[in-house]
Amino acid sequence: MxxxxxxxxxxxxxxxxxxxxxxxxxxxxxxxxxxxxxxxxxxxxxxxxxxxxxxxxxxxxxxxxxxxxxxxxxxxxxxxxxxxxxxxxxxxxxxxxxxxxxxxxxxxxxxxxxxxxxxxxxxxxxxxxxxxxxxxxxxxxxxxxxxxxxxxxxxxxxxxxxxxxxxxxxxxxxxxxxxxxxxxxxxxxxxxxxxxxxxxxxxxSPAEHDRRVAGASHLPQLVATALAAAALDLDETQPGTLELAAGGFRDATRIADSPAALWHEIWANNRPALREAVAAFRGVLADLEAAVDAGDFGALAAVFERAHAARRRVGGRTGGPA
Amino acid sequence: MxxxxxxxxxxxxxxxxxxxxxxxxxxxxxxxxxxxxxxxxxxxxxxxxxxxxxxxxxxxxxxxxxxxxxxxxxxxxxxxxxxxxxxxxxxxxxxxxxxxxxxxxxxxxxxxxxxxxxxxxxxxxxxxxxxxxxxxxxxxxxxxxxxxxxxxxxxxxxxxxxxxxxxxxxxxxxxxxxxxxxxxxxxxxxxxxxxxxxxxxxxxSPAEHDRRVAGASHLPQLVATALAAAALDLDETQPGTLELAAGGFRDATRIADSPAALWHEIWANNRPALREAVAAFRGVLADLEAAVDAGDFGALAAVFERAHAARRRVGGRTGGPA
The missing domain is CATH 3.40.50.720 (NAD(P)-binding Rossmann-like Domain)
Incomplete structure (x- = not known):
């Protein structure tokens, strides 16, 4: 060449x-x-x-x-x-x-x-x-x-x-x-x-890739899209809800702007790994809900500690004030 | 004064x-x-x-x-x-x-x-x-x-x-x-x-506030925390998962950095509205999963359209290329 x-x-x-x-x-x-x-x-x-x-x-x-x-x-x-x-x-x-x-x-x-x-x-x-x-x-x-x-x-x-x-x-x-x-x-x-x-x-390997992106990318997309759509439902039940959405909501749902056609094709070609990732997410969500209902701070703090650990791993959580 | x-x-x-x-x-x-x-x-x-x-x-x-x-x-x-x-x-x-x-x-x-x-x-x-x-x-x-x-x-x-x-x-x-x-x-x-x-x-009114922030703030926090913690679970099952997390994951989980003690007290004092918000979210998540499993593009696109509408309402989705 x-x-x-x-x-x-x-x-x-x-x-x-x-x-x-x-x-x-x-x-x-x-x-x-x-x-x-x-x-x-x-x-x-x-x-x-x-x-x-x-x-x-x-x-x-x-x-x-x-x-x-x-x-x-x-x-x-x-x-x-x-x-x-x-x-x-x-x-x-x-x-x-x-x-x-x-x-x-x-x-x-x-x-x-x-x-x-x-x-x-x-x-x-x-x-x-x-x-x-x-x-x-x-x-x-x-x-x-x-x-x-x-x-x-x-x-x-x-x-x-x-x-x-x-x-x-x-x-x-x-x-x-x-x-x-x-x-x-x-x-x-x-x-x-x-x-x-x-x-x-x-x-x-292709299989390793598909399982990894299921957790790192395909699940976050599903969750962010569901979160944004649910907020619209809640705004219809309780008008004014979206007017109180601030930077946290905007960041958490940014990827929900993505086009449906793109994700339809991606998810359709990674169903088993996506299903496994959603199941893991549902499990943690249920743990959190149970901790809130029981007022169990220890159980709640354990989930937050795992969330913080994940954030440190992706370079998102730093040490002290800027 | x-x-x-x-x-x-x-x-x-x-x-x-x-x-x-x-x-x-x-x-x-x-x-x-x-x-x-x-x-x-x-x-x-x-x-x-x-x-x-x-x-x-x-x-x-x-x-x-x-x-x-x-x-x-x-x-x-x-x-x-x-x-x-x-x-x-x-x-x-x-x-x-x-x-x-x-x-x-x-x-x-x-x-x-x-x-x-x-x-x-x-x-x-x-x-x-x-x-x-x-x-x-x-x-x-x-x-x-x-x-x-x-x-x-x-x-x-x-x-x-x-x-x-x-x-x-x-x-x-x-x-x-x-x-x-x-x-x-x-x-x-x-x-x-x-x-x-x-x-x-x-x-x-206080009641209006509490229902609105349940959808706009308390639910997003619960979801982001669960998403980050679930990613750690998935990384343990499939090592390398978090290494593939990119900007989308980081944005979607940014608020998961928040302290457990803060949210323990907030959620404990807004349980009914939070429960209602989580139920709405679970409903949309189930709709999305069903659409993926069935390969139903129409149903999937309908959820994305509602997510896009919510994003437009909070000023997060704009028209054309920058």
Missing amino acids: SSGFGTVAIWGVGLIGGSIGMALRQRGLADEVIGIGRPATRAAAADASGPGGGAGAWEVPEAVRLGAVDRMVTDPAAALARADLVILAMPVQPMIDLAPRAAPLLRPGTVVTDVASVKEAVVAAWERHLPDGVAFVGGHPMFGRERSGVAWASADLIPGCRWVLTPGQRAVTVLKAGRSGAEVSPLELVWDLAAALGALPVVM | SSGFGTVAIWGVGLIGGSIGMALRQRGLADEVIGIGRPATRAAAADASGPGGGAGAWEVPEAVRLGAVDRMVTDPAAALARADLVILAMPVQPMIDLAPRAAPLLRPGTVVTDVASVKEAVVAAWERHLPDGVAFVGGHPMFGRERSGVAWASADLIPGCRWVLTPGQRAVTVLKAGRSGAEVSPLELVWDLAAALGALPVVM
Whole structure:
């Protein structure tokens, strides 16, 4: 490869794919970044005083205009055949459903990774259909926002985030030329990608990933959404409730802004682990309620101590006054 | 009164009482701010080069050193008899338990307010024991932090916060001289206090307050604490879970840093409303789980739409990309 990761195809240029594209382009890590997807455009008004003046309105793909990719194509076949590195960044369910048709389009030597929030279902679907010589390295860059779409994308979202890698069967056996010219495994190549964009790569199995994010991400989303919706119910029973909501409520429900379609697909592909996480949460909630009903300070304090311990572990609870 | 609110006694100079004292003093709104409480001190090291050099270590009450009050007294009787305005700012349970002994110490003409997070139990306890001519105006300034103690206090916490007022029986009938010299009711006086410190006063009944904060504040605390503690349980079952917690988890559990003792007393004095709020939350959680299990996108989207509506109502969900 002449520069970094060669030709990179990003299939699905939304918040995540768009942010990765921007980071690759800003850091000069790819020869070309090709976006695959529907040609979302925004009509650009003609500027009569500029070089294109007088030519009337024209359309530029939004992902190009925002600097996420060099060009957009609608037909995946040519881009997939041309790419050194393919990043799957469409929503979870299409990513799974497309595998039987899309995987056979890849040429030998290509490395494929993805950005989905669930890994077992995605890795299994793609591994099943890969041609010989193509390696799949599952990926989950753990950055995001409560919104979707390339308009919310930013290269600045990536530095410091965890980027989980769940290598498939050929991810460590096929070798190819890395950025330095030396031969590297596909896993090392995608690790290098994550690190080059400022993220913190970490390797685990797809099953480990899915159980961990069930507790760290999928359960918190379910709880925050239920909390915000319940507050609306309570405001209908007791008008004025939401007027008294302050910073605590806003922080606790921030992620409830996320879109339903995103979580429908994530949760549907991680049901057993999510069910286990919700059961653990229900258990603690029942413990807390029982302690409140009994006026049992010892039992209440024991739950708070565990909550404080969790907060210390994630760097959220510090020692003294600021 | 010569300046603002005259002599103000703050009983309990912690995070809330300390912040109010700082704000009163910084804005020059009181002749004197007297703190009532145990004399928490910090040994100040002798500075041999300063004016007190060579005198050895001496002790200054922490609340005085931090500018929260002009002086601290341990015996409430003299301070209460001297004060024009008394602000009760000790923890909730002592505030209720002290009423029979403390209320009779007040002299006619005094206005008493408090800062407790529950209002029915506090207002009832104090109204029952007030001497003639003393008015109680329940108050709940809705600012705070996840920590307690005067070391965390700051006048900057107050501006922009809601300050709920729940006037007692004599709060609108007894008149006294206000800041302008004109006669005002005790309710108007405490309203003026809240407004003068930059807060947004709002009047309601104690019962209305308690039901509203159950949904807006007490339920979110219970849920956030349960979520953080459950994540620790899940991390024990699946090590590595907390390592994958990101900004969403941290925001959703920020208030879980709060101390157990504070919430033990608040929840114990608002059980019926809290129980109702938790029941509403459990109902929505069950709806979400059922929708996930059934793969029912319509049902899931309906809950998200209600969550989004609640977020818009609290100013947490905005329109387009930043």
